[in-house]
Amino acid sequence: MAKSVTKNKSSKMAVFAFAFSGMAALIYEVIWTRELSLVFGSTVYAVSMMLTAFMSGLSLGAFLGGRWADRSKNLIALFGTLELGIGIFGLLTIPLIQVLPTLYFLVYNTLKPSFYLFFFFQLLLSFVIMLIPTTFMGATFPVVTKINTASIEKLGNDVGNVYSINTVGSILGSLGAGFFLIPLIGVKATTFTAAGLNLLVASAMIFISKSAMAKKWLGAGVMILAVIGTTAAMVRPPAIDHNFYRIADYSSYDEYREYVNDLTTLFFNDGLYGRVTVFQGPSGERSLSTDGKVEGSSTEYDRQVMSLFALIPDESLRSVRDPKSILVIGLGTGYTAYAALYGTNANIDIAEINQAVLDASKYFVGDSIDTNPRAKFYLNDARNYLYMTNKKYDVVTSEPSYPVSTHITPLFTKEMFQIVAKHLNKDGVYCQWVPRYIMRDDDMLMMFKTFTSVFPNTYVWGSNYGANQAQDVLMIGINGNKKLDVKQIAENVRKVGRDKLKFSSLDFSFYAYPDTIVKLAKGTLSDGSPIPFNTDDCPLLEFQAPKNHIDFFREGTSAFK
Incomplete structure (x- = not known):
């Protein structure tokens, strides 16, 4: 017993x-x-x-x-x-x-x-x-x-x-x-x-x-x-590892090790929403990395591109009226929010899900955003924030991470664009960033069709990358029928960049008017099939972007045809 x-x-x-x-x-x-x-x-x-x-x-x-x-x-x-x-x-x-x-x-x-x-x-x-x-x-x-x-x-x-x-x-x-x-x-x-x-x-x-x-x-x-x-x-993790996002960045292992060994980690945080790192290279340039992805840096090119995400939509609205309220989706290094604050007199709301990113951004813009009374942070996912708020904005600018990550792609869907449209004032402006360098032509057509189904009055700008090529594409959607003077907008952007943000020059170009984009969106893909939408239910970009990323490094830009 x-x-x-x-x-x-x-x-x-x-x-x-x-x-x-x-x-x-x-x-x-x-x-x-x-x-x-x-x-x-x-x-x-x-x-x-x-x-x-x-x-x-x-x-x-x-x-x-x-x-x-x-x-x-x-x-x-x-x-x-x-x-x-x-x-x-x-x-x-x-x-x-x-x-x-x-x-x-x-x-x-x-x-x-x-x-x-x-x-x-x-x-x-x-x-x-x-x-x-x-x-x-x-x-x-x-x-x-x-x-x-x-x-x-x-x-x-x-x-x-x-x-x-x-x-x-x-x-x-x-x-x-x-x-x-x-x-x-x-x-x-x-x-x-x-x-x-x-x-x-x-x-x-x-x-x-x-x-x-x-x-x-x-x-x-x-x-x-x-x-x-x-x-x-x-064991101490390096400032940045060789990973999926950096495949083929180095010609040899010795080159990779030399690069990593020359980096200095300035900020490191393992938080609820991932690992955030700020590291500095031997020449003094700083980079912000989230979960292994370099989201931005202090280089002149990145500062200019991030600033354009604020300046171009701001000046697009200014042809109608001065912007009074701006929503920045994704803080990153802080250069977009900084340009919105110091390039305009508007009140700036910033939707950023990760507190560590707010802390890391101070290594790029200091306390210039945090201490500005016109800036307000919302620690929330952008879509959740827009679901929960009744606020409307003159300008919304979206600069999320790359759409290769499964938790980022919902910010590139038709449903996201529809949510933003409900929070724009009459003739308000929505700026959506698209990373052209990981997109095939068919993917760009899909994004044009998806975006113009919500914002048919869309103008396309881009940061220059070689002759007639845009590395970072900015789709500027107008919540109304207002026509824009793109030449005047370009002049105003360069003037604000020079006078208020102290850029010696801004290298960007205008690429397409609304009628051109709508015409492209009504066309077909390279194989003759109809152009699809990128939606929450069928997030095609989520599955295509990683393939593109690998093909890009295997075959070069010739793969994107």
Whole structure:
């Protein structure tokens, strides 16, 4: 009888410990998805590859774990040993992830793979990081299920209890990692926390199992964890890694290392909405990076382009009346908001989701925005902000991140443009940035059709990049039928840039009138098919932009035809 009671207590402790196992597992998933996105990019394809690797490991683990459970004479010890393995290989991912940029560089620059082969390599690299720990994670479920199964008559109830408590732990782990642990203590310490949970569960299970062999494994595992932990603690991420967004930026690995070694990190923040870094090169230029993407810099070209996002729509409206209210979507380096503030007398609202970006922008524009009484920050997603506010604006200018990221593409859809239109005053102006350098001609036609379906009175400007080419395209949509004097607008923009913002020159051009854009939007794609819309329900740009990005570096600009 006593033996039966002891066994019952052990099984209850194992089920209770399984909740902490699930908690650690989802902490790892949040961390791995976040950290691998810094290398692989946060494209829809990269996220799919990472999730595929994670789920594959769980599946393989469940397959193997069932067989291990049937052969094991001490299931409690087996459960503890699996948890120890998860902790060891989970913590090992800290130094392994730091090696990925080098592997990424060698794979891409050696093979220059096609789009599908490129993401196949991403999948393989995801397996390198996740396969072993996720296999152990998957194996714990059949083991704990067998521990908790008292009889065949209660099999459904016993399995349900195990699955339920593990799921509760998983929920707490994902919430805790994203909303509390990473913002408060950072990614590295959060990984140590997850490994600590695994070690706690392993120690408890091995202790109550009374297995001498398992205790030896535990002693060896603790020493291995100490070595890995010391190594992981010494790892320092560079200011910027070689990643998806920077493929083929360097002709050799030595050139890449020389560039990275010459950078100085001025600002680093691992927050709720991603990693924000400001780094400085040897010549003094500063760059802002979010989640591995360089969003802007202090170079003359970037300062000019960011300023044009404010100056051109401002001067477009000024031909009707002076702008009194401006909404800037996305702060970035702050140059657009700065140009709006000091190039006009309007009140400026800024919608920026990440507090760390506000802090980082001070390395480019100082406190000039933060201390200006005409500027007001809204820490919110742009679409959520527009859903929640009743404000209307004379000018809205949108300069989000690149539409290769799955969480950014909703700012380039028809629905987004319709939301903005509802918040524009009569004859108000909407400026939408489009990165021409990662767009094929067919993609530009799609964006023209999508934009003009909401703003048929659209003028197209761009920063110059070679003869008759625009690197950064600005679609200027007018909420009304007002016709613009583009020559006068260009003169006014250059005058404001020179007199108020102290630019010696501004290199930009006017590219197309509304009738030209509408005519293009009514045409067909290069294969003769109708031009589609880019919508929330069918976000074609989200899937096409990453392909373009790879093709651009493989084939050069000749690929964009």
